[in-house]
Amino acid sequence: MAQKPKVDPHVGRLGYLQALVNEFQETESQDAKEQVLANLANFAYDPGNYEYLRQLQVLDLFLDSLSEENETLVKFAVGGLCNLSPDKANKEHILQAGGIPLITNCLSSPNEETVLSAVTTLMYLSSPGTGSHPELTSLPLVQCMLRFSLSANIRLRNLAQIFLEDFCSPSQVAEARSQQAHSALGIPLPKTEAPQQP
């Protein structure tokens, strides 16, 4: 059994979280960054920590990490956001910080957990019915969810279905469906530039 961590008892929870944030910002080791981010994301599961996390600006740390190249960091960061987004205060903070485009970008990640966390986070940021943030029911997003609802991945299918049923109006879904019928879906975009003619 590993020994208990030698933390000064007077430091407390806030101090511990502060130590994690400091390490994340200072370390150059990718492994350490992943470990610390996962640690913070798991702390974000417990509502008792939300005040500390807001105080330490961990929400912004998660949002910033969504732009990292390391897929694991993105996965952990969006997982952390998924954990704390049901809270009202956290939700306001994320919306004000312009989190929706960052999270929406995660929908195109090749990582399953990243996409699932992103879909769930968007749902928690939305309000049920049609009163939610307009970005959350934009046409491209609804189209994306429609595609997900046809996915072979059952977890993704379930989440997308819930999104379409609970957070989009029937007219929005119908519009997205009709637009999709005419769009060139399934044709992959070129990954590289066209070769230049000599």
Add this chain to the structure above:
Amino acid sequence: MESSLSGDDCPANLSTLGPFCSLIGHRVAHPADVVLAPRTAADKMAFSDGKPGCIFDHHVQTAVCDSRAKYRESRRPRAVKVYTINLESQYLLIQGVPAVGAMKELVERFALYGAIEQYNALDEYPAEDFTEVYLIKFVKLQSARIAKKKMDEQSFFGGLLHVCYAPEFETVEETREKLEERKAYIARATKSKDYYLTKKKLVPEQKGTKDSRQDFHSHIPGFSTAALNTSENSSPCLPYSCELPLCYFTSQTTCLPGDHVDRASNSCSGGRNHGELSKHCNLSAFSPELHVSTYKNSLPCSSMQEAVTTSESVGRFMPRTTQLQERKRRRDCDRELGTFSETNTSSNEVVIGPKLPGLPPVDLQDDSLNTTANLIRRKLKENSSKGILTAGIKHRTWTLPWGGRPELLLRRAADRHTSQCPAFL
């Protein structure tokens, strides 16, 4: 390691597998009655998609991390993993079960952590030689969390179990409920935290009535001193504050980083929050029903007797032993005032149970009967002062048919020509 979305990921298909077993309301460790329940339409919908016996990434046990900095090492070796509500599920996949025909014992073991709705073997799921894979569906997600935490990496019939969540078995409705429950839990936890934080400001106004509560505190055994130290002057809550939201405890207690490092980047985080809350509250003595209400974090709904009056109506659930302690304390106070078994009318308390008659002892006009009555009375006083009432259930005076008055018993005994003393003396 990462799976693509349009890849071969698919849930295990139960339609080709063994009989579907249903087990409802099973909490105790006695042999369960196995009932074969017909598959519901919803189940068929959930399980008939995709190829049978697929492995998902989240089923695979991630390697343990051994490069953590000392200050954030956990007690048990853990992998680097984040648990979200998506990953957690009432469905648990159990791998590594030795193929010795021990399904019944396995289910019984898991049923200790909560009611199981369904269970069955996944014959098509890839398994090591001589092992089997099972799927267990708990009625509640919290039971699944606790079961996973407790049973993962546990020995069973000579094998090591690997327990993981299996959210791919959920129906749309189950997923929806899961997400909504999470949201509701956070709303409750945050609201309760705000409630208690505002109460902190009101408590200084009630300092004058705190004295009797201090006396009450001293009688409570096994109280979490960590919580008491930080909440001594601020918390209006009784020590057995099992109804306190998790957030209150985690924010109020001075650090226990060991507990919370456990939560960090681990592969078995089931029941982490509430298991640790139980530790803080020392709730292990309470019934499982109490654990359920703690998880639900329900705000107290009924007003119970309190040591002090408060300006606002605070509904609070008081466990039985606390009520007994409270009655004992009041009896001690009354005894000091010379009024035995009378309620303290100066406080606006809610009296639970039948009120004892407050009549003075009566001369039975017989020396032997008077002697016996005095003996009984003395014994009653001795026993209640020794705190027997707190230890057991059977010695509560208000349950005695003769209301704790020796004269009545002896009168009836005399009437019936018997002179037996009550059996409890």
